[in-house]
Amino acid sequence: MISTGNTVMDAQRAFDKASRAARRHTLATRMRRRCIECSRLAIYDSRTRRVGGMASETGIREIPLDQISATVEPSRAAQFDRWFRPNAKKTRGRWERLWIAEQRGEVIPPINVIEIGGEYAVLDGHHRVSVARARGAVTIDAVISAG
Numbered sequence: 427m428i429s430t431g432n433t434v435m436d437a438q439r440a441f442d443k444a445s446r447a448a449r450r451h452t453l454a455t456r457m458r459r460r461c462i463e464c465s466r467l468a469i470y471d472s473r474t475r476r477v478g479g480m481a482s483e484t485g486i487r488e489i490p491l492d493q494i495s496a497t498v499e500p501s502r503a504a505q506f507d508r509w510f511r512p513n514a515k516k517t518r519g520r521w522e523r524l525w526i527a528e529q530r531g532e533v534i535p536p537i538n539v540i541e542i543g544g545e546y547a548v549l550d551g552h553h554r555v556s557v558a559r560a561r562g563a564v565t566i567d568a569v570i571s572a573g
Contacts, residue, residue: 433525433526433529433530434522434526436525436529437521437522437523437525437526437529438522440522440525440560440561441512441518441521441522441525441560443560444511444512444556444560445511445512445513447511448507448509448511448512448513451507451511467496467497467502467503467506467507467508467510468495468496468497468503468508468547469496469497469498469499469500469503470496470497470498470540470542470547471498485569485570486536486567486568486569486570487567487568487570488565488566488567488568489539489546489565489566489568489570490564490565491555491558491559491563491564491565491566493544493545493546494510494539494545494546494547494548494555494566495508495545495546495547496542496545496546496547496548497547497548497552498540498547498548498549499548499549499552502548502552505517505552506552506556509559510552510555510556510559511556511559511560512556517553517556520553521553521556521557524553524554524557525557525560525561528557528558528561534554535551535554536551536566536567536568536569537549537550537551537554537555537566537567537568537569538550538551538568538569538571539551539568539569539570539571540570540571540572541570541572546568546570549571551568554566
């Protein structure tokens, strides 16, 4: 996406682009009569966590964004799709503020995740993951919690 030089306008355009991509994917999935549930963000709770897949070491490290595939908060699953594209208007304000902060070079705190079977479920930082993916980042700083 071409930068206009106006960070607020760039943030609005980026949110619109990510949100449209989520809606377009949902529409295409319905038209192809495919599984819409497969596009939703997975929710892990205490009953679905696998004990053998928990992280052995905790701390801050960079993790690949592609390995973040779920959330622990059911309310966030309605706000983002499986690829952390925003699909709710109420996420817009926070999403755009984070986009602007990253554009200005401000330090963004690490997200909090749980490692589950080689992948990660987000405890805190859904908007940060979404913005990082929209900006084309490959990795993100995360605090890895042991189950």
